[in-house]
Amino acid sequence: MTDDELIDKCLQGDPRAQKALFEKFSGKMMSVCMRYAPDREQAEDVLQDAFVKVFSHLDSFKREGSFEGWIRRTMVNTSLDQLRKKRGLTIDADISEAEYLAGSDEKSIGKLRVDELMQLIQEMPTGYRTVFNMYAIEGFSHREIADELGVTESTSKTQFRKARTYLMNIIGERENI
Amino acid sequence: MENNQKHIEEIVKEAFASHEVEVGAHVWANVQAGMAANTAGVAATGATSLMKAASIVGLSTVTLLGGINEVVLHSDQNVVAHNEVMEESHPTAPQTENVVVVSEDAWAAEEETQNIERKNSNEAEEASAESNSANTATSEVVNEEVAHVGNHMQDEASEHVPRPGASGADNHQEDVAEDTKQDPKPEKEEENALVKKEDKDTQDHSGSDIQDEEAPKQCAIRFTHDAKTFISPNGDGAQDCFSVQGVENVESFHIRIWTQAGELLAESSDVNFSWCGTNRFGKVLENRSSCYYQVDAFDADGLQYKAPNAKGHIMVFR
Numbered sequence: 485m486t487d488d489e490l491i492d493k494c495l496q497g498d499p500r501a502q503k504a505l506f507e508k509f510s511g512k513m514m515s516v517c518m519r520y521a522p523d524r525e526q527a528e529d530v531l532q533d534a535f536v537k538v539f540s541h542l543d544s545f546k547r548e549g550s551f552e553g554w555i556r557r558t559m560v561n562t563s564l565d566q567l568r569k570k571r572g573l574t575i576d577a578d579i580s581e582a583e584y585l586a587g588s589d590e591k592s593i594g595k596l597r598v599d600e601l602m603q604l605i606q607e608m609p610t611g612y613r614t615v616f617n618m619y620a621i622e623g624f625s626h627r628e629i630a631d632e633l634g635v636t637e638s639t640s641k642t643q644f645r646k647a648r649t650y651l652m653n654i655i656g657e658r659e660n661i
Numbered sequence: 662m663e664n665n666q667k668h669i670e671e672i673v674k675e676a677f678a679s680h681e682v683e684v685g686a687h688v689w690a691n692v693q694a695g696m697a698a699n700t701a702g703v704a705a706t707g708a709t710s711l712m713k714a715a716s717i718v719g720l721s722t723v724t725l726l727g728g729i730n731e732v733v734l735h736s737d738q739n740v741v742a743h744n745e746v747m748e749e750s751h752p753t754a755p756q757t758e759n760v761v762v763v764s765e766d767a768w769a770a771e772e773e774t775q776n777i778e779r780k781n782s783n784e785a786e787e788a789s790a791e792s793n794s795a796n797t798a799t800s801e802v803v804n805e806e807v808a809h810v811g812n813h814m815q816d817e818a819s820e821h822v823p824r825p826g827a828s829g830a831d832n833h834q835e836d837v838a839e840d841t842k843q844d845p846k847p848e849k850e851e852e853n854a855l856v857k858k859e860d861k862d863t864q865d866h867s868g869s870d871i872q873d874e875e876a877p878k879q880c881a882i883r884f885t886h887d888a889k890t891f892i893s894p895n896g897d898g899a900q901d902c903f904s905v906q907g908v909e910n911v912e913s914f915h916i917r918i919w920t921q922a923g924e925l926l927a928e929s930s931d932v933n934f935s936w937c938g939t940n941r942f943g944k945v946l947e948n949r950s951s952c953y954y955q956v957d958a959f960d961a962d963g964l965q966y967k968a969p970n971a972k973g974h975i976m977v978f979r
Binding site for chain 2: 506511512533597598623651
């Protein structure tokens with residue numbers, strides 16, 4: 485079944501199609517929600533809220549772009565809503581920047597397994613994590629991030645730079661153990 | 662450094678591009694409940710928070726029967742120390758709000774109350790209908806269990822999106838199909854053994870134990886390859902590659918192959934897809950690499966193929 489057929493059947497209210505759609509995307513989308521949420525439980529909450537939105541707003545999907553992209557965007561938006569609601573999205577600019585540790589380079593990060601990377605991202609401070617996810621993985625521009633989070637563009641850039649430094653430091657530390 | 666930084670973004674983006682995380686079975690139940698609440702005119706988020714609130718008071722269980730949704734709230738007295746019982750017989754309601762239900766428990770619960778034809782693609786509806794009867798008797802899950810499961814997010818079992826590699830089930834080749842279906846947590850080996858056994862029983866009887874409420878519709882797909890296999894990609898023409906065999910009546914097809922660690926090696930929607938022991942970047946895997954595959958195939962009726970060889974193990978020899 486193609487995505488289009490799946491969408492058609494879901495719009496007709498076919499429960500099997502709905503379940504098939506959920507099963508098709510839930511694993512990938514859980515990965516998205518996990519990156520934005522501080523823990524698994526909150527990620528699951530977001531995932532289920534977002535899927536309810538996906539199903540109830542399915543008719544508004546224009547079928548021009550990628551369906552997966554549309555679902556993913558719903559996940560990210562719901563994740564951001566959740567962070568705002570929990571007031572977890574206060575970005576404090578004053579975590580001092582550390583230098584890169586010797587020996588931590590891109591090769592180190594390449595050696596990490598995805599689940600290890602996921603853990604590192606989840607452990608980042610919320611501001612870092614959010615901006616890092618949006619910029620590095622989802623591909624938002626700093627302008628878009630600024631609009632979305634209600635901060636300035638330069639804050640977004642700073643946050644991203646710090647997040648990157650933070651991540652490299654952590655990886656460097658792990659390496660040097 | 663600039664170059665270095667650019668790399669980080671690329672590497673991270675690439676790493677997450679097709680990354681999947683297992684989702685607990687209860688999430689789908691909650692989504693269904695949310696949708697039902699939506700159609701009933703209640704805001705979905707409202708319903709979810711209502712259930713959340715309820716779960717703080719006691720334990721709420723979402724049941725779904727024949728399209729009618731109801732939220733059943735249990736009082737505190739139902740939440741009893743239940744660990745011993747679970748150890749012995751795993752009586753757990755398949756759908757329990759705010760509780761991470763491990764699918765092996767859910768499976769066990771299903772099997773205990775009533776035998777279910779698990780290859781039927783409508784297992785969710787069945788499970789829900791099932792839970793209705795199970796609820797009255799045994800629907801408690803100890804919070805301790807939640808904490809336990811929470812600590813092992815990557816290991817957690819899920820019947821729907823198994824990442825077999827993450828489960829560390831590498832040495833269970835003899836019943837890989839059952840393994841991947843159960844996606845066992847290493848911490849619960851004894852329990853798993855028991856569940857696996859039950860699984861086998863259920864599968865042996867497949868075809869006869871079909872639930873009453875559901876029309877006995879079988880998935881029309883039959884694959885003929887072995888669930889447990891190996892490849893020796895050395896170009897000699899013998900067992901160089903793995904591909905799904907006997908593809909018939911397939912309407913939708915998707916195969917994914919992972920390493921033992923859960924790294925996605927390959928995926929394709931082509932029924933003729935053939936995998937020859939390389940990762941996504943064409944790098945050849947080491948000798949004796951242990952890999953897992955899963956095929957998501959649906960027939961024209963939208964029924965998913967769930968026979969043992971829909972998932973399995975591939976050993977790579979060089």
